[in-house]
Amino acid sequence: MPKFNLTLSAACENVQFIKRIKETPYILDFVCGKCSEPQNDVELLPENKEPVPNSRGTTCLNIKCKVCNSTNTVDVVSETAFKGEEQAQKICAIEIRGSHKIVAWKYAMFEIESTNGSIFQSEEDEVVEYDEKHEENVNVLEVVRSVE
Ligand SMILES: [Zn+2]
Secondary structure, eight states, X not given: OOEEEEEEEEEEESEEEEEEOTTOOEEEEEEOTTTOOEEEEEEEOTTOOEEOTTXXXXXXXXXXXXXXXXXEEEEEEEEOOEXXXXXXXXXXXXXXXXXXXXXXEEESSEEXXXXXXXXXXXXXXXXXXXXXXXXXXXXXXXXXXXXX
Protein backbone atom coordinates (compact mmCIF):
# COMPACT_ATOMS: atom_id res chain seq x y z
CA MET A 1 0.00 0.00 0.00
CA PRO A 2 1.47 3.41 -0.89
CA LYS A 3 2.65 5.32 2.12
CA PHE A 4 3.26 9.05 2.30
CA ASN A 5 5.09 11.00 4.95
CA LEU A 6 4.16 14.59 5.70
CA THR A 7 7.31 16.44 6.66
CA LEU A 8 7.86 19.84 8.20
CA SER A 9 10.88 22.02 8.71
CA ALA A 10 11.02 25.40 10.37
CA ALA A 11 13.37 27.85 12.01
CA CYS A 12 12.13 28.03 15.59
CA GLU A 13 12.91 30.28 18.51
CA ASN A 14 11.96 29.08 22.00
CA VAL A 15 9.71 26.39 20.59
CA GLN A 16 9.46 22.96 22.16
CA PHE A 17 6.72 21.39 20.06
CA ILE A 18 4.46 22.08 17.11
CA LYS A 19 1.50 19.79 16.71
CA ARG A 20 -1.92 19.45 15.18
CA ILE A 21 -4.73 20.43 17.51
CA LYS A 22 -6.98 17.45 18.23
CA GLU A 23 -10.19 17.31 16.17
CA THR A 24 -8.75 19.64 13.51
CA PRO A 25 -7.86 18.23 10.09
CA TYR A 26 -4.85 18.15 7.85
CA ILE A 27 -5.62 19.85 4.54
CA LEU A 28 -4.31 17.74 1.69
CA ASP A 29 -3.87 18.19 -2.06
CA PHE A 30 -4.22 14.95 -4.01
CA VAL A 31 -3.54 13.95 -7.58
CA CYS A 32 -5.28 10.96 -9.11
CA GLY A 33 -2.69 8.35 -10.14
CA LYS A 34 -4.88 7.12 -12.97
CA CYS A 35 -5.97 10.29 -14.78
CA SER A 36 -3.84 13.02 -13.07
CA GLU A 37 -6.91 15.00 -11.98
CA PRO A 38 -6.01 17.21 -8.99
CA GLN A 39 -8.22 17.32 -5.91
CA ASN A 40 -7.22 20.14 -3.61
CA ASP A 41 -8.03 21.27 -0.07
CA VAL A 42 -9.37 17.92 1.09
CA GLU A 43 -9.78 17.65 4.86
CA LEU A 44 -8.31 14.59 6.55
CA LEU A 45 -9.35 14.31 10.19
CA PRO A 46 -7.32 11.55 11.88
CA GLU A 47 -10.03 11.06 14.55
CA ASN A 48 -12.65 10.38 11.85
CA LYS A 49 -13.88 6.86 11.14
CA GLU A 50 -16.26 6.20 8.29
CA PRO A 51 -17.37 2.95 6.65
CA VAL A 52 -15.71 1.81 3.45
CA PRO A 53 -18.39 1.19 0.78
CA ASN A 54 -18.89 -2.50 -0.03
CA SER A 55 -16.63 -3.56 2.81
CA ARG A 56 -16.82 -4.15 6.55
CA GLY A 57 -13.83 -1.95 7.22
CA THR A 58 -13.59 1.66 8.29
CA THR A 59 -11.28 4.43 7.15
CA CYS A 60 -10.41 8.02 8.04
CA LEU A 61 -11.43 9.21 4.60
CA ASN A 62 -13.04 7.84 1.44
CA ILE A 63 -12.03 9.85 -1.59
CA LYS A 64 -13.15 9.38 -5.17
CA CYS A 65 -11.79 10.93 -8.35
CA LYS A 66 -14.55 12.98 -9.97
CA VAL A 67 -13.18 12.31 -13.45
CA CYS A 68 -12.31 8.59 -13.58
CA ASN A 69 -14.17 7.42 -10.43
CA SER A 70 -11.06 5.82 -8.98
CA THR A 71 -11.81 5.14 -5.28
CA ASN A 72 -9.36 5.42 -2.42
CA THR A 73 -9.22 5.13 1.33
CA VAL A 74 -6.86 7.35 3.28
CA ASP A 75 -5.65 6.44 6.77
CA VAL A 76 -3.31 8.01 9.28
CA VAL A 77 -0.80 5.42 10.46
CA SER A 78 1.16 7.55 12.92
CA GLU A 79 1.60 11.13 14.07
CA THR A 80 4.43 12.83 15.91
CA ALA A 81 4.85 16.35 17.21
CA PHE A 82 7.48 18.51 15.50
CA LYS A 83 10.32 19.21 17.88
CA GLY A 84 11.66 22.74 17.72
CA GLU A 85 14.79 22.08 15.75
CA GLU A 86 15.66 23.40 12.35
CA GLN A 87 15.51 20.27 10.24
CA ALA A 88 12.93 18.33 8.31
CA GLN A 89 10.94 15.98 10.48
CA LYS A 90 8.35 13.40 9.60
CA ILE A 91 5.23 14.35 11.47
CA CYS A 92 2.54 12.16 9.94
CA ALA A 93 2.51 8.86 8.03
CA ILE A 94 -0.48 8.22 5.79
CA GLU A 95 -1.46 5.07 3.95
CA ILE A 96 -3.57 5.19 0.80
CA ARG A 97 -5.40 2.22 -0.63
CA GLY A 98 -5.90 3.27 -4.23
CA SER A 99 -4.03 5.31 -6.81
CA HIS A 100 -4.22 8.81 -5.33
CA LYS A 101 -1.02 10.58 -4.40
CA ILE A 102 -0.58 13.32 -1.82
CA VAL A 103 1.26 16.30 -3.29
CA ALA A 104 0.89 18.99 -0.62
CA TRP A 105 -0.38 19.43 2.93
CA LYS A 106 -0.97 21.95 5.67
CA TYR A 107 -2.47 22.10 9.14
CA ALA A 108 -5.93 23.63 9.46
CA MET A 109 -4.88 24.72 12.94
CA PHE A 110 -1.84 23.94 15.04
CA GLU A 111 -0.50 24.43 18.51
CA ILE A 112 2.91 25.64 19.57
CA GLU A 113 4.31 24.86 22.98
CA SER A 114 7.17 27.12 23.96
CA THR A 115 10.24 25.90 25.83
CA ASN A 116 8.66 27.46 28.94
CA GLY A 117 5.36 25.66 28.42
CA SER A 118 3.24 28.52 27.07
CA ILE A 119 0.71 27.48 24.43
CA PHE A 120 -0.06 29.39 21.24
CA GLN A 121 -2.52 28.42 18.52
CA SER A 122 -2.25 29.42 14.89
CA GLU A 123 -3.80 28.98 11.47
CA GLU A 124 -0.99 30.88 9.79
CA ASP A 125 2.22 29.20 8.69
CA GLU A 126 4.59 31.61 10.33
CA VAL A 127 4.16 32.65 13.92
CA VAL A 128 5.74 35.61 15.66
CA GLU A 129 4.60 35.83 19.28
CA TYR A 130 5.84 37.41 22.46
CA ASP A 131 5.37 35.44 25.65
CA GLU A 132 4.82 38.19 28.23
CA LYS A 133 4.85 35.82 31.17
CA HIS A 134 8.36 34.58 30.38
CA GLU A 135 9.48 37.69 28.50
CA GLU A 136 10.67 35.89 25.41
CA ASN A 137 9.97 35.63 21.70
CA VAL A 138 8.23 32.54 20.40
CA ASN A 139 8.77 32.32 16.66
CA VAL A 140 8.16 29.83 13.90
CA LEU A 141 9.63 31.01 10.59
CA GLU A 142 10.86 29.66 7.26
CA VAL A 143 8.25 26.93 7.27
CA VAL A 144 8.66 24.29 4.59
CA ARG A 145 6.16 21.48 4.26
CA SER A 146 6.75 18.58 1.95
CA VAL A 147 5.53 15.09 1.14
CA GLU A 148 7.89 12.12 0.83
ZN1 LIG B 1 -8.90 10.01 -11.81
